[in-house]
Amino acid sequence: MQVTLVYVKVKPGHVEEFVEATRKNHEGSIKEPGNICFEICQSVEDPCSFVFYEAFKTPEDVAAHKTTAHYLAWRKVADPIMAETRRGVAYNRLYPK
Amino acid sequence: MQVTLVYVKVKPGHVEEFVEATRKNHEGSIKEPGNICFEICQSVEDPCSFVFYEAFKTPEDVAAHKTTAHYLAWRKVADPIMAETRRGVAYNRLYPK
Numbered sequence: 116m117q118v119t120l121v122y123v124k125v126k127p128g129h130v131e132e133f134v135e136a137t138r139k140n141h142e143g144s145i146k147e148p149g150n151i152c153f154e155i156c157q158s159v160e161d162p163c164s165f166v167f168y169e170a171f172k173t174p175e176d177v178a179a180h181k182t183t184a185h186y187l188a189w190r191k192v193a194d195p196i197m198a199e200t201r202r203g204v205a206y207n208r209l210y211p212k
Numbered sequence: 213m214q215v216t217l218v219y220v221k222v223k224p225g226h227v228e229e230f231v232e233a234t235r236k237n238h239e240g241s242i243k244e245p246g247n248i249c250f251e252i253c254q255s256v257e258d259p260c261s262f263v264f265y266e267a268f269k270t271p272e273d274v275a276a277h278k279t280t281a282h283y284l285a286w287r288k289v290a291d292p293i294m295a296e297t298r299r300g301v302a303y304n305r306l307y308p309k
Contacts, residue, residue, distance in 0.1 A: 158302070208251055208252070209235075
């Protein structure tokens with residue numbers, strides 16, 4: 116299983132817009148056949164900082180996610196309002212199996 | 213819902229020992245009534261780096277976790293083999309609700 120932690124920092128004043136676009140991306144992503152979870156978390160300390168906890172069955176499912184309409188629509192809204200380039204870190208989930 | 217990302221870096225040569233202790237902590241934690249998930253991920257790039265994705269219902273459930281026998285047993289094994297002090301970052305999970 117492929118887990119990616121995606122760190123996003125949003126420009127001040129754009130948090131609501133970002134959350135709304137991300138909600139739509141979440142709703143589309145969890146319907147993808149290769150998706151296991153797609154959780155959206157907001158930092159308690161800094162409401163402009165977010166992390167996505169994404170799990171997909173295979174690397175092909177991760178690649179397929181990036182071609183979906185909901186992902187591309189999210190990028191269109193989110194890219195211009197990010198305070199810095201988002202960062203993805205790849206993990207293997209050990210537990211639960 | 214309280215989400216914490218816990219970052220742990222383990223001394224080289226101690227990864228198997230750490231994973232075994234963490235598996236036991238995972239198995240105990242998911243049986244706690246206030247636990248929602250307790251996922252253990254290992255970095256693809258650096259097998260000595262781990263992140264725990266932990267969710268509990270309330271702050272009281274987080275506090276209760278830290279008094280359990282499985283948590284204290286994990287600390288006893290894990291603390292001496294960490295390469296640096298572990299770091300927890302608190303989040304609110306927005307989606308799924």
